[in-house]
Amino acid sequence: MADAPHNYNEDSIRSLDWREHIRLRPGMYIGKLGDGSSQDDGIYVLVKEVIDNSIDEHVMGFGKTIEVNISEHRVEVRDYGRGIPLGKVIDCVSKINTGGKYDSGAFQKSVGLNGVGTKAVNALSNYFKVQSYRDGKTKIAEFQQGILTKESNETPTTQRNGTMIIFEPDNTVFKNYRFIPQFLENQIWNYAFLNAGLTINFNGQKFFSQNGLLDLLQRKTNIESLRYPIIHLKGDDIEIALTHGNEYGEEYYSFVNGQYTTQGGTHLAAMREAIVETVRDFFKEKFEASDIRASIVGAISVRVQEPVFESQTKTKLGSINMAPEGQSVRSFVGDFIKKNLDNYLHKNKETADALKKRIQQSERERKDIAGIKKLANERAKKANLHNKKLRDCHIHYNDVIKVDKNNPEDKRYETTLFITEGDSASGSITISRNVQHQAVFSLRGKPLNCFGLTKKIVYENEEFNLLQHALDIEDGMETLRYNKIVIATDADVDGMHIRLLMLTFFLQFFPDLVRNGHLYILETPLFRVRNKKDTIYCYTDEERQKAIKKLGPKPEITRFKGLGEISPNEFKDFIGEDMRLEPIILHKDTSISKLLSYYMGKNTPERQKFIIENLRIEKDLANDDNLPLEAGAA
Incomplete structure (x- = not known):
């Protein structure tokens, strides 16, 4: 029981050591925990923190x-750098604010400057081992949940x-x-693209890039x-790379000192603004910013001394100056793009002409749907007051969490929207969900197959x-x-069809959602x-x-044919802390247009032939590396 207010005294105050604090408040150090189904879950941050030091x-x-x-x-991560000084091997992985990156002469433009990363990995691991090889000698230290369990003396080595x-992440x-x-391959590829000439051997596969961000965009498009x-x-x-495709939305990859800033920041904002200004000046036309950036795919990487991120997980760059010059990142990026992109367009007339045609196409499409868009938005505004389809939650992902006025954190609330079919399924989820951060959107039967349609249909x-x-x-x-x-x-034929139709909707009109890891399939027990005595799902x-x-002889077995058959009391266990989600992941060489054309186009005989020749049982299908779109058994 907590101390009563009048018992608040010296005994109520306690100090935590470094490992206790990390284990008590892991989110402060690695962001969200998760189970690995999202690309920004904590286990991938642990991997990143270790590889960052090698980079x-x-x-x-x-x-x-x-x-x-x-x-x-x-x-397991092994680099061939200088090796941790042998006398500081234990300190470097178990003492906060200990490291070699405070001396900016040793690490000019490093990712991690606070001496925290490897310590967080150590504290959050069931097993952690560090071994340094340096000048013919080696030293080993082993830990469990941050506590030193074994230490070797310095011994000779030929390594x-x-x-x-x-390390092994703590499963508690x-x-x-x-x-x-x-997700791991994407992490490794990003390291390769940002460090031309570096070879990373990951699980027996070689990752190497010669042309940096050019290679990145070639892989992503x-x-x-x-x-x-x-x-x-x-x-x-x-370094900048950009082009325009045919898909809806904007797609960006931004990096600071080799760190993938998934939430962008000042460098990405400056890039988006500078592209618009440069294009307008070059063509001497006042194009709408949205028309210039529609269907753009871009990447930016900057290296700065002592970058200021908006949280320990370094997913968003703050507003800083480029020491020692004193120029802001915004003006540094803006000036570079305005000069170099303008020069490029002057030297490459065919590219400039193609860019202008793409902008004009976006302009025509925008004007074409302007009327219906206005009417649809008015209808949606009225419907939102009494939207029977949406059972909303109290907090949302775009709500800003601020620790205090002077320290805006980039951390956001984790929120979920379940898209369900029919009233019975949505009823069970609505009753059993957490109303603080879980919302439900109910579909009315099967949605429209929107393959090949324009965005106008989204409003109609x-x-x-x-x-x-x-x-x-x-x-x-x-x-x-x-x-x-x-x-x-x-989990029946109709449910699978609805799933496919919704995937088509998101891939056709909002591919950014899929690429950025926001779309999932809910796994519920069959x-x-x-x-x-016992119940097993x-x-x-x-x-x-x-x-x-x-369970022994003759247990009671129930086959759930639909979500509506699962009672709300049971359902809350399947959408709570242990919820099983399968992320929708696009393979690197997947063309969305070809993918949708094959599955949703009018080539029924071709699909039928494929199904007959490639019929698999569910467990084989889930493990098929040749499928372009993965979602468990979807």
Whole structure:
């Protein structure tokens, strides 16, 4: 029981050591925890914190290769840098504010400057081992949840200089966690793109880039669909790549000192503004900013001394000056783009002409839907007052969390929107959900197949328009109200069809949502196996067989055919802390237009032939590496 107010005294005050504080407040150090189903979950931050140190060694000119091996629950990283000074091996991984990055002469433009990252990994791991190889000697230290368990003396070695770190995330902190290979590969590729000449061997595969951000955009786009060749501009401490495609939305990848700033910041804002200003000046026309940026794909990387991020997880760059010159990041980026992009367009007339045609096409499309858009928005505004489709939650992803007036945190609330089919399923979820941060949007039967249609249909179709307004993504991702959009349909043929139709809607009109990891499929149990003492929920037939064996002879077995059959009391267990979500992940070489054309186009005989020749059982289908779009068994 907490102390009563009148018992508040010296005994009520306690000081936590470094590891206790990290374990008590892990979110302060690594952002959200999660189970690995989101690309910004804590287990990926742990991997990043360790690799960042190896990258910093490479940037300083020490080590051209990094070995990374990640199995289901274990991470090993070996670099060939200088190695941690042997006398400080333990301090560097277990004492906050201890490290080599406070001396800016040793690490000029490093990612981690606060001496926290590796300590957080150590404190949040069931097992943590550090081994340094330096000048013919080596030293090892092992830890459990940040507590030193084993230490070796310095011994001779023939190994090359460098550092080896091995850790296993604590499964009491990261519950039911798993590493998703595609998320790890994206992390590793980003390191390769931002460090031309560096080789990273990840689980036996070589990751190497020669052309930096140009290679990144070539990997992220379908070259055939681009309106003009990728523009690639490099300068001192800055690199830019950009082009225009045919898909809706804007797509950006931004980096500071090799750190992927998923929430952008001043450097990305400056890039977006400078592109608009430069294009207007070059063509001497007052194009709308939205027309210039429509369908743009861009990447920016800057390197600055002592970057100021808006949180420990470094996902958003604050407003800083470029020491020692004193120039702001905004003006530094803006001046570079205005000069170099203008020069490029003058030298490449075909690219300039193609860019202008793309802008004019966006202008025509915008004007074409202006009338219907106005009427649809008015209808949506009225419907929002009594929107029967949306059972909203109290807080939203775009609500800003501020620690105090002088320290705006970039942390956001974790919120979820379940998209359900029919009243029975939405009723169960609505009753059992957490009303603080979980909302429900109910579909009326099967939505329209919108493949091949223009964005005009989003405004003409009442259901799509209301969903767009519920998400608040009409003008971009910045105002997104829910960071997890979960398609929750029955595990039958109709449910799968609705799932496919909703995937088509998001991929066709809001691909940014999918690329940025906001779209998921809800996994709910297919079976309930129980006796008088125990109840086991099973998600596959294999789990059902194990449950029958565990519970003994003749247990009661229930097959859930639809979400509406699951009682609210049971449902709350499936959408709570242990909710099973399958993220929708696009493979690097997937063309959205080709993907939708194949699955949703009018090539029925071709699809039929494929199904007959490639029929698999569910567990094989979920593990098929050749599928372009992954979502468990979707």
